[in-house]
Amino acid sequence: MDWFYIQGILILSGINLLAVLGLSLLTGFTGLFSFGHAGFMAIGGYITAMMTVNFGIPFIPALLIGGLSASLISLIIGKLTLNLKGDYFCIATLGFGEAIRLILDNIQYFGGARGWAGIPMKTNLMNVAIINIIGIIILVNIIKSRHGRNMKAIREEEMASQIVGINVFKYKLTSLAISAAYAGVAGGMLAHYLGFLQPRMFQLIKSTELTIIVIFGGLGSISGSIIGALTLTALPEMLRTFSQWRLVVYGAAVIFIMISRPQGLMGGYEITISNIKKLFSRLSRRKSETGAD
Incomplete structure (x- = not known):
């Protein structure tokens, strides 16, 4: 296993992260389940590629435009769907993600179902690491x-939040x-790592993979999301x-x-210096108590 192979895994891990x-x-933090984030990644990926390939915009500004484009589209989708309750919002986002894929299948400007080749490969381990640190x-x-x-x-409690004066719709839309x-920027990095985009990606x-990673790491834990990704x-x-059989073994392990x-690997907890100190103090206290016995 050489460094080039390991580097590729780390880059893909960073993009997913x-x-x-x-x-x-x-x-994890707002309590809304979405199965449409692949659609936002697609928007970010195609817009970023369009900026770099067709308009000659540098990679980092193009990434920002891709992320902003996905965010603007989400505002439109959110205004239409965030009043839906429970599973209905989840189903609406699922439909959005599939609609984006089917639309891109039929836009020949982006290569349609054949895909778009020749995208400059600008994503590397350094810029992935820096972007992830900034994102965290x-x-x-x-x-x-x-x-x-x-x-x-x-x-925790939507109705109680509304009663105490929190604008629930505004915060859901912001989230x-x-x-x-974030998903749009990740899509842009993916496009410029593979050098190729296709709607079936x-x-x-x-979207299901991303949701599994969040749940696997622990809802409400940034540390869990990092470990899970x-x-x-x-x-x-x-x-x-x-x-x-590898995907069968993978599924069985999950x-x-x-x-x-x-509750996930972290279960809502974070890896911080203070938490690490508390853990060591508990372990030392238990050790001393066991020694005293």
Whole structure:
């Protein structure tokens, strides 16, 4: 296993991580399940590629435009769907994701169903790492802010949040827009890593994969999203020795962890310096108590 192969896995993990961070804000911290984030990735990927290939815009500004485009589309979708309750919003986002894929299938400007080749390969491990660090810092600050606390209140009890004066619709829409922006930037990085885009890359299975990673890592945990993205992106590659059975083993491993730890790996907890200190103090206290006995 050479460095080029490992680097490729790390880049794909970083791309997935950025989309998962956005979905974590929407699902883990605001309580809205979405199966349409592959659609936002597709919008970001195609718009970013259009900016770099057809208009000659540098990679980073093009990424920002791709993320902004996905965010603007999410505002339109959100205004139409966020008043839906429970499973209906989830179904609406599923329909949106599939609609985006089918629309791109028929736009010949982007290559249609054949796909779009010749996209410059600008994504590398360095810019993926930097963008992810920036994305994590932004998300942490959002969660720690008053707006983040309002989003968590909506997740816990929407009716009570509305009674105390929180604008529930506004915060849901904000969460969706930020989440879509993350997915759009991730789509742009994916396009410029593979050098090729095709609508079938953004099928429902991609949205499902992102949702599984969020749940696997732990709802309401940024640390869990990071661990989940790195683990579940690398795991299929580590299981290649099982040949055609690798995805079966992958699925069985995910199911086993979900059953044994339904709250996810982190269960809403974060890996912070203070939490690590508390853990070590508890372990040392237990050790001393055991020694005293």
